Amino acid sequence: MPADVSPDQALERLLEGNQRWVEERQAHPNRSTERRREVAAGQRPFAAVFSCLDSRVPPEIVFDCGTGDLAVVRTGGHVLDEEVVMGSLRFCADLLGTPLMLVMGHESCGAVGAAIEVIEGRQSAPAGLGSIVDAIRPAYDVADHAAENHDLTDRVVRAHTLLTVRKIAEADSFAALMRSGELRIVGAHYSLESGEVSLLD
Ligand SMILES: [Zn+2]
Numbered sequence: 001m002p003a004d005v006s007p008d009q010a011l012e013r014l015l016e017g018n019q020r021w022v023e024e025r026q027a028h029p030n031r032s033t034e035r036r037r038e039v040a041a042g043q044r045p046f047a048a049v050f051s052c053l054d055s056r057v058p059p060e061i062v063f064d065c066g067t068g069d070l071a072v073v074r075t076g077g078h079v080l081d082e083e084v085v086m087g088s089l090r091f092c093a094d095l096l097g098t099p100l101m102l103v104m105g106h107e108s109c110g111a112v113g114a115a116i117e118v119i120e121g122r123q124s125a126p127a128g129l130g131s132i133v134d135a136i137r138p139a140y141d142v143a144d145h146a147a148e149n150h151d152l153t154d155r156v157v158r159a160h161t162l163l164t165v166r167k168i169a170e171a172d173s174f175a176a177l178m179r180s181g182e183l184r185i186v187g188a189h190y191s192l193e194s195g196e197v198s199l200l201d
Contacts, residue, residue: 030066
């Protein structure tokens with residue numbers, strides 16, 4: 001099923017919606033009864049967002065979107081797993097034809113902060129959360145510990161987001177779609193304070 005918009009147009013639409021949120025001039029699109037009925041017949045979300053479960057980072061709100069616009073996958077610390085999360089993202093790309101995948105970390109991520117406490121030996125991993133710590137450890141290892149930005153959590157979140165983008169992009173099922181220009185995968189960072197989403201290189 002071909003998408004209604006190109007990956008670049010989808011990204012532009014997300015960033016425009018975020019700008020409205022930042023400037024408090026939301027359009028609240030696609031939230032009418034008419035829209036609800038329209039998408040009941042079928043959905044073609046223009047973007048998939050993979051982000052943290054943090055209550056302060058709801059994608060539909062921070063991108064000023066409505067129903068039928070975004071396919072959203074959220075886990076603690078936006079930790080990817082090979083089965084459920086990757087399978088869900090595959091569903092978006094293959095079956096919904098979603099042209100854009102945005103992986104979004106955020107400022108003051110509690111999951112990443114807790115993982116750092118465990119990695120640095122100040123805490124033991126809470127029961128059942130060992131897999132989240134393990135998933136964040138590679139980002140801790142590659143984060144620039146001597147950087148001018150003294151907020152270690154922030155640097156690990158950014159590194160974790162970029163590693164996650166790379167991992168998704170390297171998966172076989174997305175490679176062909178990316179090569180043909182039908183799919184773009186980008187990393188982003190959300191500021192709790194300003195509400196702004198910035199893209200990561
Ligand atoms: Zn978080």
